[in-house]
Amino acid sequence: MANRTIIHIDLDAFFVSVEQVLNPELKGKPVVVGGKPDRRGVIATASYEARAFGLHSGIPLVTAARLCPETIFIEGNFAKYREFSRKFMAILSDFSPFVEPMGIDEAYLDVTGFESIHSSIWQMADKMKQRIRSELGLCASVGIASCKVVAKVASDLSKPDGLIEVAPGEERGFLSPLPVEKLPGVGKQTVKIINGIGVHTIGGLSRTPSHTLKSRLGTAGETLHRFANGIDSRQVLPPGESKSISRETTFGEDTRSLSFLKATLWAQSEKIGADLRGKAKQARCVTLKVRYADFTTITRSHTLRESASTDQMIFEVGIGLLERALVMDKQAVRLIGIGVSNLVEASRQATLFAPSARKLEELNKAIDCIRDRYGFGAIQTGRVIRLKDISTQS
Ligand code: DCP
Ligand code: CA
Numbered sequence: 110m111a112n113r114t115i116i117h118i119d120l121d122a123f124f125v126s127v128e129q130v131l132n133p134e135l136k137g138k139p140v141v142v143g144g145k146p147d148r149r150g151v152i153a154t155a156s157y158e159a160r161a162f163g164l165h166s167g168i169p170l171v172t173a174a175r176l177c178p179e180t181i182f183i184e185g186n187f188a189k190y191r192e193f194s195r196k197f198m199a200i201l202s203d204f205s206p207f208v209e210p211m212g213i214d215e216a217y218l219d220v221t222g223f224e225s226i227h228s229s230i231w232q233m234a235d236k237m238k239q240r241i242r243s244e245l246g247l248c249a250s251v252g253i254a255s256c257k258v259v260a261k262v263a264s265d266l267s268k269p270d271g272l273i274e275v276a277p278g279e280e281r282g283f284l285s286p287l288p289v290e291k292l293p294g295v296g297k298q299t300v301k302i303i304n305g306i307g308v309h310t311i312g313g314l315s316r317t318p319s320h321t322l323k324s325r326l327g328t329a330g331e332t333l334h335r336f337a338n339g340i341d342s343r344q345v346l347p348p349g350e351s352k353s354i355s356r357e358t359t360f361g362e363d364t365r366s367l368s369f370l371k372a373t374l375w376a377q378s379e380k381i382g383a384d385l386r387g388k389a390k391q392a393r394c395v396t397l398k399v400r401y402a403d404f405t406t407i408t409r410s411h412t413l414r415e416s417a418s419t420d421q422m423i424f425e426v427g428i429g430l431l432e433r434a435l436v437m438d439k440q441a442v443r444l445i446g447i448g449v450s451n452l453v454e455a456s457r458q459a460t461l462f463a464p465s466a467r468k469l470e471e472l473n474k475a476i477d478c479i480r481d482r483y484g485f486g487a488i489q490t491g492r493v494i495r496l497k498d499i500s501t502q503s
Contacts, residue, residue, distance in 0.1 A: 112277060114223070114230055114253065115345060116205075117260035118237065119215040120197065121248040121269040125156040127193050128183050130246035139164065139177050142185040146174035153185060157269055193245060200240050204233060209345045217257055219345035231274055238272065255280065256341035261293050280339025285312030292336055294329065302326060311337045350452075354384045355396070357446025363402040365441045374427045375420075375490070377447050382420035383477055383485075385449065391416035392449030395423055397430035400444035409434055416453050419469045423449060 120126065124142040129135045139159035144150040152173055155164040162177035173180055194213045201208045207219035220230055227233035234251045241249045252263025253274040262284060263273040275283045284292075290300050292311055302325050308314050314322070314337035322330030335341065346352060356377040364370065385392060396410040409430040413422070427447045435442075479488050 113219060113221045113255055115255065115257055115260045116218040116220055116230070116234060116237075117215065117252045117254075117257065117264045118201065118218070118234075118249050119264050119268075120241075121250055122154055122156050122160075123193075123214040123247075124154045124185055124190055125159075125183075126247050127190055128186075129156070130193075131189065135181060135183075138181055139179055140181045140183060141170070141173055142183045144170055144184055145182050146170040146180075193247070196245055197241060197247070197249075200237065200244065203240075204237055207345045207347055209347055217260065217345045231272070234272055234274075238270075256339065257343050257345070258293060258336045258341040259283065259339050262287065262291055265291065281312075281315060284337065284339055285310065285315065287311045289314055289337075292333060294333060294336070299326065299329075299333075351388070352452070353396075353448050353450035354381050354392075354452075355398075355446060355448025356380050357398060357444055359400075359444045360442070363441035363443050367435070370431060370435075370442060370445055371428060373445055374431065374447055375424050377445075378424035378427060379420045379490075380485075381423055381447065381449055382418060382473060383480065385418040385452070386455070386474060386477055388452075389455045390452040391418040391455050392423075393451035393453065394449065395426040395430070396448045396450065397427050397434065398444070398446040398448070399431070399434050399442055401440040402443050403440065404443070405440075406444075407434060412451070416451070417466065417470075418455060419466070419473050421469055421473075422466075423447065 125135075125140050128140060128142060135156075137158060138156065139162060140156040141152045141154070141159055141164055143153040148170065150170050152164060152166055152168050152170060154166055155168075155173075159173075159177060159180055162180075164173050164177060164180065168176075170182065174182075190213060197214065198208065198210055198216065201216055201218060205218040205220050205223065209217045211217065220233065223233060224230050227236065230253050234253055238249050238251060241247055248270040250264045250268040250271045251273075252260040252265070252267060253272075254260040254263055255275075255277045259275050259280045263275050264271070266287070267273040288309060289295050289303050289311055292314070295303070303309075303314065306317070306321070306325065308317055314333060317334070319331050319334040322334050324330070326333065358373050358377065392413075393416045394410055394412050396408055398406065398408045400406040411426050411430060413426070431445075476488055
């Protein structure tokens with residue numbers, strides 16, 4: 110993957126900081142949002158002054174009152190937090206069109222190549238922090254790196270009001286000394302398992318064979334191994350950019366009929382193809398899902414050399430995957446589904462098509478036009494005639 114520059118930005122002690130902006134008397138004091146301590150309930154967030162007393166998200170309010178009797182307890186005003194969150198995201202979108210909000214107070218930005226506008230990415234991040242401070246009165250912490258996971262660890266480590274940039278090539282060295290729990294996705298249970306095999310630092314995790322982690326943690330273990338090595342190909346996906354499109358069908362009765370399964374797959378492929386073309390997208394990956402009569406479920410994926418969006422492409426790949434799946438298992442099928450992912454803009458790929466593929470694209474688009482005007486059922490292909498009794502779930 111080409112070199113990228115990713116920013117992760119996260120507001121400090123978000124709910125409490127908003128309360129302090131709205132009521133400056135709360136500044137510099139141990140404050141928690143979550144409710145009064147006479148009620149059952151836990152801390153949503155604590156000011157950094159309260160954190161010095163061991164008060165953190167998730168701690169019962171009664172415990173908080175015991176640990177720090179001077180604590181000021183606030184119910185919380187979610188409408189206000191949402192308003193601040195909207196303004197925060199609006200500031201970010203002035204800096205990059207590629208903003209992926211993660212929850213209420215954090216986001217990733219793809220800022221690859223933006224140093225030419227701001228002299229450096231560091232300067233750009235600093236300007237973002239200044240605007241957030243002057244317009245909202247809030248502090249943000251920022252991580253800059255070549256991938257999401259390293260940027261996130263960097264912003265977390267820089268808190269509060271910090272800014273850390275990890276230069277390309279320095280990812281592993283940066284992560285290596287940190288405890289494994291600093292890695293996103295490593296919760297309490299995972300820490301126990303990792304510590305159980307004698308590994309305590311991210312560096313230790315990066316040196317543990319991937320298959321060892323897979324045997325203890327499943328596929329999440331493989332992901333963590335890549336993360337520990339500073340490898341993370343996840344893209345910054347602005348909202349509305351769907352990551353995948355899929356359809357699945359559960360049959361009224363389990364079936365062994367290949368022609369019936371194929372007809373179902375064709376109907377699903379037509380719907381997905383129309384969705385893709387409607388969004389001006391093409392897909393590079395097709396995934397088939399089969400659930401057998403005993404509820405075991407398999408998924409099989411195939412990555413294409415070139416992206417495409419025709420019904421035929423989705424169907425052909427799906428059939429290939431289905432035939433292989435059924436050879437391996439003679440059970441009746443309860444559910445079948447197909448999906449596409451790794452979506453790219455259709456326009457970028459247009460010139461790569463072979464003439465026959467381009468013709469198919471044009472034919473598909475002509476059918477889309479008729480269906481847009483007269484409804485999806487206005488044109489039907491022979492393959493779907495068998496499908497009258499199927500109950501479609503999505
Ligand atoms: N939140 C919550 N319950 C939790 C965790 C968080 O209600 N268990 C809310 C309150 C936080 C907001 O979500 O203000 C953002 O969560 P963060 O984890 O980013 O925590 P903070 O912003 O409060 O602190 P930090 O400075 O560590 O980011
Ligand atoms: Ca935060």
